[in-house]
Amino acid sequence: MITVGLDLGSVTTKAVLVEGSSWTSLIRPTGYSPRQAGKQAFEELLGNAGLKRGDIGFIVGTGYGRISVPFIDKAVTEITCHAKGAHFLVKEVDMVIDIGGQDSKVIAIDRFGNVTDFAMNDRCAAGTGKFLEVIAAALGLDVSELAMLSKDADPVQTSNMCTVFVESEVISLLAEGVKRERIIAGIHQSVAARVAAMAERLGKGAHIVFTGGVAKNEGVREFLCKELGRDLHVVPESQIAGALGAALLAREEVRLKSL
Amino acid sequence: MKIFESFRDLSIMNLENAKKNKIKIVGLYCAFAPQELVLAAGAIPVSLCGTKNEPIAEAEKVLPRNLCPLIKSSFGFAITDTCPFFRMSDYVIAETTCDGKKKMFEFLRRYRPMHVMQLPQNSEGTRAFDWWLAELQVLRNELEKNLAVEISEDSLRQAIKLANRERRTMKRLHEMNKIDPAPLSGLDLMTALWVKDFNADKEDGIELVNGLIEEVAEIAGSGTSPFPRGTPRILLTGCPVGLGSEKVVMLIEKCGGSVVCLENCGGIKTLEYLVEENDQKDPLEALAERYLSIPCSCMSPNSGRFELLDRLITEYRIDGVVDLTWQACHTYNIEAEMIRDFVKKDFDLPFLHLETDYSSSDLQQLQTRISAFIEVAGRKKQQ
Ligand code: SF4
Ligand code: SF4
Numbered sequence: 074m075i076t077v078g079l080d081l082g083s084v085t086t087k088a089v090l091v092e093g094s095s096w097t098s099l100i101r102p103t104g105y106s107p108r109q110a111g112k113q114a115f116e117e118l119l120g121n122a123g124l125k126r127g128d129i130g131f132i133v134g135t136g137y138g139r140i141s142v143p144f145i146d147k148a149v150t151e152i153t154c155h156a157k158g159a160h161f162l163v164k165e166v167d168m169v170i171d172i173g174g175q176d177s178k179v180i181a182i183d184r185f186g187n188v189t190d191f192a193m194n195d196r197c198a199a200g201t202g203k204f205l206e207v208i209a210a211a212l213g214l215d216v217s218e219l220a221m222l223s224k225d226a227d228p229v230q231t232s233n234m235c236t237v238f239v240e241s242e243v244i245s246l247l248a249e250g251v252k253r254e255r256i257i258a259g260i261h262q263s264v265a266a267r268v269a270a271m272a273e274r275l276g277k278g279a280h281i282v283f284t285g286g287v288a289k290n291e292g293v294r295e296f297l298c299k300e301l302g303r304d305l306h307v308v309p310e311s312q313i314a315g316a317l318g319a320a321l322l323a324r325e326e327v328r329l330k331s332l
Numbered sequence: 333m334k335i336f337e338s339f340r341d342l343s344i345m346n347l348e349n350a351k352k353n354k355i356k357i358v359g360l361y362c363a364f365a366p367q368e369l370v371l372a373a374g375a376i377p378v379s380l381c382g383t384k385n386e387p388i389a390e391a392e393k394v395l396p397r398n399l400c401p402l403i404k405s406s407f408g409f410a411i412t413d414t415c416p417f418f419r420m421s422d423y424v425i426a427e428t429t430c431d432g433k434k435k436m437f438e439f440l441r442r443y444r445p446m447h448v449m450q451l452p453q454n455s456e457g458t459r460a461f462d463w464w465l466a467e468l469q470v471l472r473n474e475l476e477k478n479l480a481v482e483i484s485e486d487s488l489r490q491a492i493k494l495a496n497r498e499r500r501t502m503k504r505l506h507e508m509n510k511i512d513p514a515p516l517s518g519l520d521l522m523t524a525l526w527v528k529d530f531n532a533d534k535e536d537g538i539e540l541v542n543g544l545i546e547e548v549a550e551i552a553g554s555g556t557s558p559f560p561r562g563t564p565r566i567l568l569t570g571c572p573v574g575l576g577s578e579k580v581v582m583l584i585e586k587c588g589g590s591v592v593c594l595e596n597c598g599g600i601k602t603l604e605y606l607v608e609e610n611d612q613k614d615p616l617e618a619l620a621e622r623y624l625s626i627p628c629s630c631m632s633p634n635s636g637r638f639e640l641l642d643r644l645i646t647e648y649r650i651d652g653v654v655d656l657t658w659q660a661c662h663t664y665n666i667e668a669e670m671i672r673d674f675v676k677k678d679f680d681l682p683f684l685h686l687e688t689d690y691s692s693s694d695l696q697q698l699q700t701r702i703s704a705f706i707e708v709a710g711r712k713k714q715q
Contacts, residue, residue, distance in 0.1 A: 137696065152704035176697070188708050190676075193701055195687065 074130045074327055078319025079115060079145060080154065081107040081138030084174035084202065084286065087316035088114040090122055090129075091324055097122060098313045107138025115144070131323040135315055137175060149322055151315045152180055152191050158318030159282040160186025162308045168278025170268055170297070170305070171314075172287035174202040177264075179272045192271040198236045200267035202287050208260050211240045212253050219257050223292040228258035258292065265296035272301060282306045284314040336523050339530070339540075344416050346532035350376055351420060356479050359421035359444070361406060361437075362429055363597045363626050364451060366468060366619050368607065370425070371491035371534075372483045373475045378417045379529030380424070382406035383574030385690035387414060394439060400661045401689040402572065403432045410443050417530065418444070423478050425471065427451050429630045430663055447474045455624045455631050465620040472616070488615040492607045494534055501538045501545075502528055503603040508548045509592040510648055512565065513557035515548050518581045518591025525598055526575055559590040564709035565649060569595040569641060569671065570656035571664050577690050580656050580698065587703040588710065593648040595641060596656075601626060604640065629663035637667070638674055645679055652682040652709035654702075659689040682709045 080087040082103060089098040099118055103110045111134070119125065134145035135154040151171070159169045160182060169180040177200045181190040198204045202216075209216040229251055231242050239260070246256050264287070272278065281301070287293055288311035298305055310317065347357060356375040360367060370377040387408025388401060394411070395404055409415035427449040428434040437448055449467050452460035472483055502525055509516050516524075524544055531537035551557075566589040573581060573596055581591050595601055607615075607622040627636030645653070653675045657665045668685045675683040684705040688694055 137700070150700055150704040150707060152700070153707045176700075187711060188704065190682070190708075191701075191704060193697070195697075 074324065075124065075128055076130050076320050076323035076327060077115065077118065077132045078154065078316040078321070078323060079111050079132065079134045079136075079139075079142065080151065080313070080316035080319060081111050081134065081136035081142060082173055082175075082286075082315075083137055085312070086110040086114045086136075086138075087313045088118045089313055089316040089320045090118050090124075091317075091320040096317065096320065098310075098316065100312060103138065107136075108141045108143075111138065111142040112144070130327045133319040133323040133326070135319045146323070147326065149319060152178060152193075153188055154315045154318035154322060155284055156180050156182045156188045156318065157186050157321050158310075158314035158316070159284060161317060161321055162310055162314065163280065163282050163306045165280045166282045166306065168272065168275070168281045169314075170272060170281055170283050171285040172200070172202060172264070172268060172283075172293070173285040174206075177201050177268050177271070177285075177287075179268065179275055181275045181278065190275050192275055194267075194271070199239075200264050202285070204236050204239075204264065205260070205287065205290070205293075207236050207240055208243060208257070211243050212247075212257070217289075219261070220289075220291040220293070222254050223257040223261055226252070226254035226258040228262045228296075229255040230259050231256075231263060258296075261290070261292035262296045262300075264293050265300045269297060269300035279303075280306060282308065282311075282314070284308075284311045286312055288312070336520075336527060336540075336544075339527055343530040343532055347376065347378070347417075347420050350532050356422045357417075357420045358475075358479075359418060359424045361424075361426050361433070363602045363628070364427050364429065364449070364623055365425045366471070366623055368488065368491040368495050368615075368619055369468070369472055369475055369483065371494060372487040373479050373481045374487070375422075375475075375479055375481075376532055378421065380406060380409070380415065380418055380421065381529075381572060381574065382409050382415075383572075383690075384409075384576030385692075387412050388690065395436060398660050400430075400432050400571075400658045401577070401691075402658055402661075403436050405577075405690060407436050407440060410440055423447070423475070425449065429628065430661065432660070445478060447471060447478075451630070452624075453632055455626075455636070456633075461620060461624060464624050465617060468616050468620050468623075485615060488619075489609075489611070492615055492618065493609060496606045496609065498528055498534050498538055499603045499606060501541050503600070505541050505545050505548070506594070506600060506603060508545065508552065511552050511557075512649060513559040513561055513563055514565070514590050514592045515552035515557055517558045517585055518566075518568065518594065519578060519585065521591070522573065522578060522581060522594060522598060523575060525594070525603075529598075562710075562713065563588065563590045564651040564706055564713050565590055565592045566706075566709070567591075567593040567595060567641075567644060567648060567650045567653050568599075568656060569637075569653060570668070571658045571661050572597040573656065574598055579690075579692070579695065580654065580686060580688070580702075583695070583698055583702045584654060584706070587699065587706045589652070589702075589706045593644050593650065595644060597628075600644065601628075601640070629661075629667045634667065637671075641671070641674070642678070645675075645681070650679075650681065651713045652684070652705060654705070655683070655685045657685065657687045659687060682712060
């Protein structure tokens with residue numbers, strides 16, 4: 074039985090195809106149309122595997138664009154999907170921290186990979202990938218360069234949480250001659266502190282898996298460990314955890330139906 | 333249900349007629365306003381509590397943006413003269429519930445003759461009771477003076493009976509949703525309960541709801557429901573919701589839940605507690621007791637809310653609790669953390685706290701949270 078999970082995020086679209094115990098994946102930019110991006114990613118995924126639509130048993134869509142893709146069989150929230158995916162990747166996981174482009178989430182999980190509770194940031198972008206992107210742009214950098222630069226720097230605190238205000242605060246810090254490494258470290262620390270506060274509210278996880286695009290940022294990762302006072306499981310598949318979870322849920326759906 | 337949607341227009345007509353016949357209309361902002369005193373004064377009580385987003389932009393020209401939308405909406409309606417109920421009100425009763433409201437009323441009194449009742453900060457003990465009883469006496473005098481009437485003991489007793497009868501009827505309707513799956517959607521339930529706040533003639537309203545109860549009983553008897561079997565049964569608690577601010581109720585049901593119990597002010601919170609109808613008892617004292625027992629978060633402490641929730645969660649066989657806080661409502665916002673603890677520890681139920689306003693700007697975000705919450709509640713229910 075072959076199933077597919079599609080995670081239509083605000084920045085990237087992730088697709089995972091699961092067959093038995095093996096799986097393949099791809100990541101593409103979402104662009105302006107999640108519907109188009111979803112369709113293309115799906116077709117490419119099938120093409121790579123030499124499969125046709127008819128070969129796929131079930132498709133679960135997740136991510137903010139899940140509602141706009143007509144060809145999926147079922148839509149499931151990214152919260153449930155990330156939990157499933159993380160549980161598959163790290164068996165003992167009991168908490169997922171997922172920082173994506175638009176939002177950050179903390180998800181508490183039972184030992185079967187089911188969600189027991191979750192917390193999510195409010196409307197504002199503080200503590201999300203978008204926040205980091207805006208800051209990077211203000212510093213004339215690409216967001217992927219942030220982590221490297223902040224290494225070992227002594228963080229300078231910013232007082233604002235609002236993305237727009239932090240941006241101007243960063244600019245005035247630069248004008249004062251503060252080194253940008255320290256500014257970036259400070260920003261990383263503030264993202265980490267915010268997410269850690271959410272995590273503490275849900276109770277302490279012993280095995281925390283860090284997923285989502287920002288999990289690739291070593292700077293945030295380090296500060297998050299510090300704030301939480303424990304290590305994080307970082308998996309190479311962090312970015313596709315949601316899509317993987319979706320594909321696994323699709324597999325459960327097929328199994329349930331064949332009972 | 334159709335009739336309830338057109339009910340608002342009907343009430344406006346009825347109120348206009350009443351006005352022509354020189355019957356006074358008194359606007360109320362909160363569940364603490366004792367409508368029996370208004371009824372006993374021969375006037376019609378109507379609710380002015382703002383539940384729509386439209387007038388908020390105007391209100392923000394005067395009030396801070398970072399304020400509860402309910403307060404801004406109420407104020408906005410008044411200053412834009414777009415609420416027929418405010419326009420028709422001859423007199424307004426307000427009270428010092430939360431800080432935002434009480435300061436807003438200082439502006440609002442420029443627009444209508446108004447009396448502000450001073451609420452005690454807690455509902456326990458004799459000092460709070462004596463204070464509140466004295467406040468009711470002041471209100472009584474104010475109403476008598478401003479409406480040029482006398483409020484007799486007898487009319488007060490009658491008003492108490494009438495308002496109780498209305499509460500019992502509304503509660504009966506609400507309790508139809510103890511059936512599983514619920515015969516009434518949360519949205520319909522909310523709309524129907526809303527009737528009591530705009531009704532020119534209470535008897536008409538009671539009759540209307542009695543008719544609805546029969547209808548619903550029939551539907552339920554035949555085993556039909558707007559929800560499939562196994563739909564998670566959700567209790568909504570927190571800040572007041574009404575038509576216009578129903579977005580969370582709507583989203584819960586859109587995402588696959590069924591709102592079977594409304595604990596807020598438009599729902600059970602104000603229907604559970606009856607006024608004692610004992611002829612030996614001073615009616616004003618009976619009123620003071622009843623109104624002071626409303627478990628609102630502006631009371632500190634507010635243990636009544638936990639007792640009420642305890643009962644409702646069991647009686648309505650609840651699968652998940654959603655606690656709604658309007659933006660900048662500090663008392664409900666802070667209390668939410670205690671409610672979370674309580675729901676998790678005592679009932680081990682999924683709990684979701686939402687903080688939002690009346691705008692539609694966060695529908696997407698809310699939908700993700702609510703869907704995930706329903707996924708959790710649904711899975712637990714299946715187990
Ligand atoms: S929630 Fe409290 S302040 Fe608001 S209407 Fe109800 S009783 Fe009044
Ligand atoms: S919702 Fe909260 S802040 Fe708004 S009026 Fe009611 S008690 Fe006050």
